[in-house]
Amino acid sequence: MEKYITEIAEAISSYLGIDSSEIFENIQFTPPDKFGDLAFPCFPLAKKLKKSPAQIASDIAEKLQLPESFEEQRAEGPYLNFRIKSQVIVRDIIGLINAQSETYGNSEDYNGKTVVLDFSSPNIAKPFGVGHLRSTVIGNSIKRIFQSQGYRPFGINHLGDWGTQFGKLIYAFKRWGDEKRLEDSPIRELLSVYVKFHEESEKDSSLDDEGRAWFKKLEDGDTEAVELWNRFRKYSEEEFQRIYERLGIKFEYQTGESFYNDKMPAVVEELEEKGLTEVSQDALVVNLEPYNMPPCLIKRKDDATLYITRDLAAAEYRYNNFHFDTMLYVVGVEQQLHFQQLFKVLELMGKDWASDCRHVEFGRIRFEGMDLSTRKGRVIFLEDVLDKARDMVARIIEEKNPELENKELIAEQVGLGAVIFEQFSSRRGKFVTFSWEKALNFEGQTGPYLQYTHARLSSLERKFTKQLPSEVDYNLLTERAEIDICKKLGQYPLAIKSALREYEPFFIAVYLLELASEFNRYYQKTRVLVEDEKLAAARLTLARAVRVTIKNGLYLLGISSPERM
RNA sequence: GCCCCCGUAGCUCAGCUGGAUAGAGCAUCUGCCUUCUAAGCAGAGGGCCGCAGGUUCGAGCCCUGCCGGGGGUACCA
Numbered sequence: 001m002e003k004y005i006t007e008i009a010e011a012i013s014s015y016l017g018i019d020s021s022e023i024f025e026n027i028q029f030t031p032p033d034k035f036g037d038l039a040f041p042c043f044p045l046a047k048k049l050k051k052s053p054a055q056i057a058s059d060i061a062e063k064l065q066l067p068e069s070f071e072e073q074r075a076e077g078p079y080l081n082f083r084i085k086s087q088v089i090v091r092d093i094i095g096l097i098n099a100q101s102e103t104y105g106n107s108e109d110y111n112g113k114t115v116v117l118d119f120s121s122p123n124i125a126k127p128f129g130v131g132h133l134r135s136t137v138i139g140n141s142i143k144r145i146f147q148s149q150g151y152r153p154f155g156i157n158h159l160g161d162w163g164t165q166f167g168k169l170i171y172a173f174k175r176w177g178d179e180k181r182l183e184d185s186p187i188r189e190l191l192s193v194y195v196k197f198h199e200e201s202e203k204d205s206s207l208d209d210e211g212r213a214w215f216k217k218l219e220d221g222d223t224e225a226v227e228l229w230n231r232f233r234k235y236s237e238e239e240f241q242r243i244y245e246r247l248g249i250k251f252e253y254q255t256g257e258s259f260y261n262d263k264m265p266a267v268v269e270e271l272e273e274k275g276l277t278e279v280s281q282d283a284l285v286v287n288l289e290p291y292n293m294p295p296c297l298i299k300r301k302d303d304a305t306l307y308i309t310r311d312l313a314a315a316e317y318r319y320n321n322f323h324f325d326t327m328l329y330v331v332g333v334e335q336q337l338h339f340q341q342l343f344k345v346l347e348l349m350g351k352d353w354a355s356d357c358r359h360v361e362f363g364r365i366r367f368e369g370m371d372l373s374t375r376k377g378r379v380i381f382l383e384d385v386l387d388k389a390r391d392m393v394a395r396i397i398e399e400k401n402p403e404l405e406n407k408e409l410i411a412e413q414v415g416l417g418a419v420i421f422e423q424f425s426s427r428r429g430k431f432v433t434f435s436w437e438k439a440l441n442f443e444g445q446t447g448p449y450l451q452y453t454h455a456r457l458s459s460l461e462r463k464f465t466k467q468l469p470s471e472v473d474y475n476l477l478t479e480r481a482e483i484d485i486c487k488k489l490g491q492y493p494l495a496i497k498s499a500l501r502e503y504e505p506f507f508i509a510v511y512l513l514e515l516a517s518e519f520n521r522y523y524q525k526t527r528v529l530v531e532d533e534k535l536a537a538a539r540l541t542l543a544r545a546v547r548v549t550i551k552n553g554l555y556l557l558g559i560s561s562p563e564r565m
Numbered sequence: 566g567c568c569c570c571c572g573u574a575g576c577u578c579a580g581c582u583g584g585a586u587a588g589a590g591c592a593u594c595u596g597c598c599u600u601c602u603a604a605g606c607a608g609a610g611g612g613c614c615g616c617a618g619g620u621u622c623g624a625g626c627c628c629u630g631c632c633g634g635g636g637g638u639a640c641c642a
Contacts (some may be wrong), residue, residue: 031585041584043622053622078622079585123642164641212640237576248638257642292568293638300640307642336569337637363570396604398567414604425590426578428568437591438577442604444590445578452604460601498581503591510579511580513589524597543601 003092004084008038008071012080013063016045029491035076036083037487043078053078070515084485088475093490097545105492105552110150111327116318117153119330120249123160124236124256125169125190128243129379130434131365133490136456137423138362139330140249140558148556149500154322158314159240159256159489161233163307167215170228171207172197186235193378198375217303219261247416248558259315264305267313268298276348286345297339302558311342319353326356328503333361333429360503363431370494385439389415392440395446401565410562414448417559421447424509424557445513445558450550453516457547464529464540476538481522485542488515492549495555505557514551519546 006020007026014018014349023040030039042053042060049056057075066073072083097104119139122132143153172193173182181189201207218225237254244250268284271277276286282301288294297306318327329339339359346354367380394411397404404410419439426432442448477483495511498504551561 025582028581028584035585039585043584046622077585146575160642168641208641277582281639285639295639297640302640304640306640331642332636333570335642338642361570366635393604400604423607430578431571439589444604446590446604448604449590452602456602456605463601502581506579510589517589519628520605521607523601528602529601565602 001487001494004069004082004089005038005066007039007069008082011067012040012060013066014145015060018045028293030079030081034070035079036074036081037151038082038439039083040080040082041078042080045284084487086478087475089490090477090483090486091159093486094472094474094477094541094545097548098541101548102552104548105496105556106148108150109439110146112323113325115143115146115151115153116322116324116327117146117155117330118158118328119143119155119158120244120251121158121331122236122240123165123374124240124373125166125187125232126194127187127379128240128382129374130367130382130385131379132367133382133419134423134428134432135330135332136244136247136249137420137558138360138428138505139328140247141424141556142328142330142360142503144235144541144558145496145500145505145508147171148496151326154318154324155251156253156255156318157251157545159254161236161256162258162261162310164215164304166210166218166229166232167213167225168197168208168211169194169232170214170218170225171210173228179313182231182235184230187241190232190235191374193488194374212300212302212304216302217414218436219304241415243386246386246412247420248560255314257307257310257314260310260317263313263317264309267316269307270349271298271312271345272322273401274349276345286348288341291344293341296345308338308342308345311338312345315342315346315357316351319351324353324356326358327353328358328360330360330362332364334364335359336361358503360428365432365434367434369551386415388436389419389440391415393418393442396442397565404564410565413560413562414442414451414565417447417451417554418442419447420557420559421450423510427506428504447554450512450516450554451467451559451562451565453520454550454561455563455565457543457550460528460543461540461547462522464536466533468537468540469534470542472537473534474538474541476535477542479522479526481518481526482539482542485515485518485522485546488518489545489549492553495553497554508553508556512550512557515546515553516550519543 007023008027009020009024012023012065026044028039029039030036042056045056046053054075054077057078059078060080061073061075069084069088070082071085074081117139120132120136122128139155143155147153173190176193176196177189197207197211206366214225218229224550271286277284277298278287280295283297284299285295285297288296296308298309299305315327318324331339336359343354343357347355390412394407397407397411418441422439425445477486492511495507499507528536528543530536530539554561
């Protein structure tokens, strides 16, 4: 599609003597079914040329040499509209998708660049709840999107394996925990003592000091504390690993916060050397008042470190080791201030790469109007959600397609498709309310809808038993719907580019739904495998282009595309 | 108190750097399975785009105020 926009931009540019990139920016898609395909609104030129937009449009329309891929240009009020030659677009797009297949949509725009993504990052010793799903799934998708455009990605699972909460947990386990229960069901036992701790600390705030004291011991290497912490960590990692495997997610690094323990003193020293720190209320802070922010706490009054201290060390370490061009933190909005402080302190330290760091924030998952809260024990285990989705799909398969092979595998893939896709059903900044009804919906704008479309198209290809002619005659695709589908297919690379620009996988989800829906409308009333073999071949090629594009797009979202379901 | 985000159809959300008649899905109602998977398709109803001003040739989108909701705000992450 970009190719055509460029053609127009260059033609108008040489006609008017204006920079073509400026025109390129202004060219837009027309509202569907009217006014051709691409439009150039003439409003911005009105002042410069001292003529009305409508006048400018008709002037250009009359005199401009029609760019070669177009069959028509006309002025419609203040808009100059262009219609692409349908044979050209059909040949170009289907030809391209056929040739590129699995790589359609990929580009080398960012070859040689490196991106670091900090995502998922659950806290150890706590269950992996639906709350963690968002960062995990969004981060994974952004990673794939960046990779598809040439970036070399480093996905880092910055496990929350350090901090005061572990002091609390150690204290709580020593006081209320049970060895046997820990052996049998580690995460549930840890959750239960953690919840107990927060119940009790409501009544007796001295418990918080106990927790802090145990964290201090842990940081100082106390044997008992370290031994318990190690066990908590081991149990959690086993649980997480199981879930990541199910979701098909891999990290280049699983370096949690504790990894940076020995790297913090250097950062603290550097801050002090650069004169950025001061002691306030017995704590070591960086004063950020000039920037309208509360002070950034580097060390507590008992000398123990804080979250941000570890993040500073981590950022420095990552820059030194990966030399990233961009670093993305896929973390909830509620940590916005934390990241503003982090980036500001890095900037004050003179790290010029601070401006390459970005907080990709997303809205939290709520449950029935309330926030999920680990502290209060309000958790929905992600595994339970995935299991339920899988079982529900299995039931539907039993009902609709009992002959299906590999039922369990496909039920799992489709269940995951539903749960994952739901995370892309609105912009990432939105808060989402978890409901079983939505998570287990397989109709309408859902993952299974796309997977189903893909499966039907796969089946179509299986049913075409004849040999595809080596030269498919694209000129046979003359129906309006067929040409429109090609135009839509051509927009796929643009959807990826805007998804990348705004760290917004949602754009790809929307695009795929539009594509699938447009194709399904066509497919409902037009038979593909017709008697006329040449026509059948041409339509089948179109169908395959749609299937491949859906599959590629679903991959970028982290969803698999079964061929039968 | 201060800072940030949100308010569009009954519900959940789109609406690209302001641009051509505000769009989907769910839910409700009505049709379509002797032909490529009905997890599909077609159709219907449903909107002072929170309220009030302002900027502009043009505002759901930008600015100001107000109302309503959410989040953050020094020893949690």
